[in-house]
Amino acid sequence: MAAAAVVEEEEVIIVGAGQSGLAAAACLSLRGVRSLVLERDDCVGSLWRKRSYDRVRLHLAKHFCALPHAPHPDAAPTYLPRDDFARYLDAYAARFAVRTRLRREVRRASYDVAAARWEVEAVDLAAGGKVELYAARFLVVASGENDEKVVPEVPGIEGFPGKVLHACEYKSPEGMKGKSVLVVGGGNSGMEIAYDLAGAGAVTSIVVRGEVHVVTKEIWNVAMALYPYLPLWVIDKLVLLMCAVVFGDTAKHGLRRPAIGPFTMKCTTPAYPVVDVGTYAKIKSGEIRVLPAAVKSVHGNLVEFNDGKQYPFDAIVFATGYRSTVRRWLKSDDGLIGDDGMATRSYPEHWKGENGLYVAGMVRRGIYGSYEDAEFIAEDISKQLHPEAHGNGNNGKQEQLLAS
Template identity: 30%
Template sequence: MPTTAPLLIVGGGQAGLATAHVARSLGLAPVVLEAAGQPVGSWPHYYDSLTLFSPARRSALPGAAFPGDPNGYPARDEVVAYLAEYAAHLDADIRTGHRVEKVVAAEDGDRCGFEVVTAGGDVFATPLVVAATGGFSRPHRPDLPGLPEFTGTVLHSSDYRHPEPFAGKRVMIVGGGNSAVQIAIELAAHARVTLATRHPLRFMAQRVLGVDMHIWLQRTGLDAAGWARPLLTGGTGTPVFDTGTYRDAFAAGNPERRPMFTRLDGDHVVWSDGTRERADVLLLATGYRPGVDCLAELGALDEDGRPRHRGGLSTTHPGLGYVGLEWQRSFASATLRGVAADARHVLTRLRKQQTRAGSPAPSGR
């Protein structure tokens, strides 16, 4: 017999933990299934020098302030420690080492909901599922011309940890987001680095009048305004938050930025003017895709494997929701500071869906 749960949360990182906290405040008793050995999401796998792009005071999950300087920018390991401590004090059934293999519709016609099956063979029956694996669990490797035959080293930014192994090498980085720029700046002190992008880099001031830009975005409402998305992205993706240091480094040519090459040939990149340049390492800072393969059999994904949803509510299956996707509802949706608001939005609406369907809302312990 399956184990029953009023709410099943897939993923125990920042999105899953925030969703569990909100669920408890709504009277639900969630079961959280996390594939890894600890409920800290993807944070341990990011590069060593990574720091948050928003200050600690705006990077806390509900119910627990981020320790340390509230105006500082926490490092990777500080985030890992914070999430581990948060999970330890969360009133929720968190089961680590439980990788969800598939989610299917319940076979019992009299029971609305889902069956969730783990790689270990555990089965859970639940009326509500929230996929909270976030938007950073599956590294994206674009289909670049010549990439399969490239004879140099190919890495994704998820493979990068620190610059020392790249000393003296010629490194080409593909991508123009915050991580791409941060890695390029760090590597430039050890290697010759070029950042190849399809669009010019777009920097946004980290602070305006002494106040962090993330705070301004929240105060003005631009954070969650749908019409503001083109303004914030410029049509080229998330802007790079900068105190001026990054802009100055690129202006000085260390690292350099060039328009995207046309193809790869052996261990060379071929630029748009036909010139060729040898590269020891190709580092793809090309982002991630949601890790929601477990929903494929359910039929909840589009042809590219992305969730079909509106504001985090599945458009294919009542009772199914998402938390932690990029631009799910706002600029901050995939961040520590944005997941709680989206979790509350999704959970309250999932319960309303269930009430309208004629089933009582699931209760807590």
């Protein structure tokens, strides 16, 4: 009989070595709290290094995209390229001596009431699936909203003769010049990939089924700067006024705006406005064709849409998003995380559950949200472990962050 795996004791287990997990580990370390980060991939920040296309730049200015205690240098570009941000995450992990175990896939995490601790089972993917057991008083879920790609089931897609990709597999338009390419999905990834393809000479079409707000980086950064000072509806009015000046009536070109304002939408729903990188100009010029109906089926190289139209394509890129997989391994019914694997409570009450359970970066607030969550969580855990050093520090810290 094989010997049982040894249980490794930690103060805090963090699942996920993306921006949220690294930030939480760093903030804990600065407060003298030991943590261990378990990461399924073979590097930190794998979303940026392995699942992003080559031309990606951060949509927000760098001061909105820094993690705690490590601002970007003055010499850094205002909008960081993907590779620069990936290197920043590497340096961040090294600077704060973040303890990581890479190639560890968490299979189960449950709370033992009698022992008052979280028990975590992971497998070492680099060692043939060897089982490892961990125990910790606190568990931080930081595995992100972009954990597993979502690809719709399309009848006949298996017979399509060309290349079929998800956005996480798309890197560049190399080899696409002169080819007819369909991009399915009108979010930020779909719009940027369509722009990338059209700029390289591909005959590009994009499926945009729903309503969408289109903004510029500059307009959105103005909105972010105003957020601490103005109500959402006022910010929406100003954003839409600026968008009207810059874009005109986007509905004329197949991009209908929602009734809900862009900043309210960002703060209260899972949807994000599209930050335009030049796609809209190519739509207006006809270089990118907008198709308003969903894909119904595929017949050879012909794609049929729900409005009955058919067009031939040489390649299809599904920019259809991702899903969280937290509910597959987290055994907890305290209501902190919903069936979709995301935080169920609205900001700023979303990050803390029962029995030492926390979530970081699971409420769709981007890098800035990762920053705040990390500080909240680290302060709360530190206060429980070292109450003599805190007093009312947690409330003061949270009020300071919410006002920033």
